Amino acid sequence: MLFWIIGFSLLGSIGAVAGAALFLFFPENIRKVLVPNLISYATGTLLGAAFLGLIPAGLKKAPAISVTSTILAGMVLFFLLEKIVLWRHSHENDYKDHGRAGPLILIGDAFHNFVDGVVIASAFLTSITLGISAALAVIAHEIPQEVGDFAILLDYGYDRMKAVILNGLSAATTLPGAVVAYFWLSNTYEMEPYILALSAASFIYIAMADLIPGLHRQVTFTSSLRQLVFLLVGIGTIAFFHFGI
Numbered sequence: 744m745l746f747w748i749i750g751f752s753l754l755g756s757i758g759a760v761a762g763a764a765l766f767l768f769f770p771e772n773i774r775k776v777l778v779p780n781l782i783s784y785a786t787g788t789l790l791g792a793a794f795l796g797l798i799p800a801g802l803k804k805a806p807a808i809s810v811t812s813t814i815l816a817g818m819v820l821f822f823l824l825e826k827i828v829l830w831r832h833s834h835e836n837d838y839k840d841h842g843r844a845g846p847l848i849l850i851g852d853a854f855h856n857f858v859d860g861v862v863i864a865s866a867f868l869t870s871i872t873l874g875i876s877a878a879l880a881v882i883a884h885e886i887p888q889e890v891g892d893f894a895i896l897l898d899y900g901y902d903r904m905k906a907v908i909l910n911g912l913s914a915a916t917t918l919p920g921a922v923v924a925y926f927w928l929s930n931t932y933e934m935e936p937y938i939l940a941l942s943a944a945s946f947i948y949i950a951m952a953d954l955i956p957g958l959h960r961q962v963t964f965t966s967s968l969r970q971l972v973f974l975l976v977g978i979g980t981i982a983f984f985h986f987g988i
């Protein structure tokens with residue numbers, strides 16, 4: 744099990760940075776189409792993983808009201824974390840709004856990726872299916888996230904090499920997050936439904952508060968239709984994992 748968790752944590756962190764670095768080689772006009780599609784897809788996988796995977800799994804192990812209030816508390820917590828810039832998601836379309844805060848991005852990213860690692864571990868400890876669906880949601884949102892981070896770091900004045908290395912280091916916190924959660928949760932089973940609920944809160948928050956506002960900046964009919972299609976494909980991918988449909 745630890746092998747699965749480490750493998751998918753690496754894919755969701757270093758793998759996503761590598762994927763994002765590849766995106767940088769695409770010409771800008773292609774990237775401008777691909778990145779929003781990926782963000783729409785990621786939104787679908789995050790919401791799908793939260794509502795079809797993590798929350799139902801939590802509800803099997805704890806009373807509904809404790810699970811739902813933990814999700815609610817989690818959303819407030821992530822709101823506060825975002826206020827103090829510990830938690831942030833960006834993508835290329837809106838990087839200019841965040842100013843030139845290179846080092847802050849790396850710190851926020853390191854914290855965020857640590858939490859992604861906790862989510863992957865808690866999902867795998869529940870079931871392999873849940874683990875894979877959560878890991879997919881992490882990978883899907885991390886690639887556009889890292890593309891946005893690269894844009895900010897390059898804009899901040901780092902050269903490509905430095906941006907790749909620093910971004911890789913801050914993304915690598917997914918691994919300690921996953922390993923710590925694995926050993927901790929292996930001994931404290933009663934915490935599992937609450938960690939699943941917080942994981943769901945993290946996914947819902949990223950989708951609704953960080954990704955969707957960026958998507959709304961594209962207002963043409965074709966881009967809206969494309970966003971809807973990719974969002975549904977994202978949900979469909981997760982549904983396929985959970986129900987085999």
Ligand SMILES: [Zn+2]
Binds near residue numbers: 855888
């Ligand atoms: Zn993430």
